[in-house]
Amino acid sequence: MVIAQVAVVGAGYMGGGIAQVLAMAGLRVTIADADAQTTQRHLERLRREASEFEEQGLFDPGSAALVESNLSAAASLEEAVAEADFVEEAVLEVPEVKGPVLLAIEAAARPDAVIGSNTSTLPIAGLAEQLKHPERFLGVHFSNPAPFIPGVELIAHAGTDEASVVAAEELVARTGKLSARVNDKAGFVLNRLQYVLLKEAATLVEEGVATAEDVDIIVRTTFGYRLPFFGPFAIADMAGLDVYAAGFRTLAEHYGERLAPPAVLTELVDGGHYGVKQDGGFVIPAGDAAPLVAYRNRAYARLGQLLRELGPAPAATKE
Numbered sequence: 148m149v150i151a152q153v154a155v156v157g158a159g160y161m162g163g164g165i166a167q168v169l170a171m172a173g174l175r176v177t178i179a180d181a182d183a184q185t186t187q188r189h190l191e192r193l194r195r196e197a198s199e200f201e202e203q204g205l206f207d208p209g210s211a212a213l214v215e216s217n218l219s220a221a222a223s224l225e226e227a228v229a230e231a232d233f234v235e236e237a238v239l240e241v242p243e244v245k246g247p248v249l250l251a252i253e254a255a256a257r258p259d260a261v262i263g264s265n266t267s268t269l270p271i272a273g274l275a276e277q278l279k280h281p282e283r284f285l286g287v288h289f290s291n292p293a294p295f296i297p298g299v300e301l302i303a304h305a306g307t308d309e310a311s312v313v314a315a316e317e318l319v320a321r322t323g324k325l326s327a328r329v330n331d332k333a334g335f336v337l338n339r340l341q342y343v344l345l346k347e348a349a350t351l352v353e354e355g356v357a358t359a360e361d362v363d364i365i366v367r368t369t370f371g372y373r374l375p376f377f378g379p380f381a382i383a384d385m386a387g388l389d390v391y392a393a394g395f396r397t398l399a400e401h402y403g404e405r406l407a408p409p410a411v412l413t414e415l416v417d418g419g420h421y422g423v424k425q426d427g428g429f430v431i432p433a434g435d436a437a438p439l440v441a442y443r444n445r446a447y448a449r450l451g452q453l454l455r456e457l458g459p460a461p462a463a464t465k466e
């Protein structure tokens with residue numbers, strides 16, 4: 148199915164941004180929020196914001212005009228979804244709110260419409276349980292702020308049909324964003340990793356190892372500096388898997404099984420795969436690493452230039 152007409156239900160922070168992104172990609176987008184008045188207010192905000200972002204050079208020239216012509220407000224959820232090929236649900240992260248909204252979407256949508264949820268953490272199978280046609284339902288998880296963050300998690304539950312996943316994949320590709328398929332476990336990939344980082348960061352502060360401010364400095368100026376370019380597996384491959392195996396042994400001595408070397412790392416190291424320096428690793432195959440190292444050096448140097456140009460993030464000011 149080629150998606151041309153989209154509905155976004157819940158036009159708040161995430162739904163509004165998702166609606167802008169889809170409208171700028173040339174799709175016809177109808178939004179519906181809690182009531183007609185709220186929806187109209189969101190429409191006006193999204194149009195105004197798109198103009199401001201274009202003026203500031205944050206959106207491409209012509210974006211505001213696309214949002215103006217492609218984005219519209221419906222008087223009700225039913226009206227918004229009636230003609231849609233794809234419906235994205237982005238209401239509150241509360242099962243008691245999402246449940247009835249998803250039922251209403253399914254009842255009013257065309258039988259062949261694909262339905263996505265922007266849930267951050269709720270298992271998709273749980274949300275799908277009450278639907279009559281769960282095969283056309285999946286997680287389509289944009290990240291915040293949706294207009295600027297390029298990645299989207301696609302989460303099929305066990306009963307989602309392949310055609311629905313492919314339709315969502317094609318839709319995301321049209322927005323210029325990158326999707327990755329993820330299996331249906333609470334928190335998926337993004338938030339499981341993000342929450343573990345925050346949890347450990349909070350524990351460091353509670354133990355008196357560092358202040359919250361110093362934890363943030365270390366994260367963004369050391370390993371966080373690599374993350375726009377490489378994920379944890381590529382980073383480990385570049386550092387050396389033997390080094391990581393030794394590091395895990397030390398951490399396991401102090402923190403126990405929780406930080407024991409993962410079996411997959413031990414297997415690679417036992418097999419002589421140390422990453423870039425020997426025989427490849429998790430995701431970087433064996434071969435000439437010189438172009439990769441040159442790219443990495445260029446990337447980090449350019450990131451440094453960007454950060455100097457932007458200056459430090461301003462502290463939030465109270466209204």
Ligand SMILES: NC(=O)c1ccc[n+]([C@@H]2O[C@H](COP(=O)([O-])OP(=O)(O)OC[C@H]3O[C@@H](n4cnc5c(N)ncnc54)[C@H](O)[C@@H]3O)[C@@H](O)[C@H]2O)c1
Binds near residue numbers: 161182238267291
């Ligand atoms: N905020 C984030 O950083 C973030 C990031 C990724 C995913 N998400 C997920 O996106 C979803 C939306 O989050 P948000 O941050 O945009 O919340 P939000 O509160 O900004 O927006 C939710 C919107 O849903 C509307 N709404 C409530 N009940 C409704 C109903 N019955 N029908 C139609 N609209 C209704 C609200 O009026 C509101 O505008 C949640 O599932 C959240 O977990 C949030």
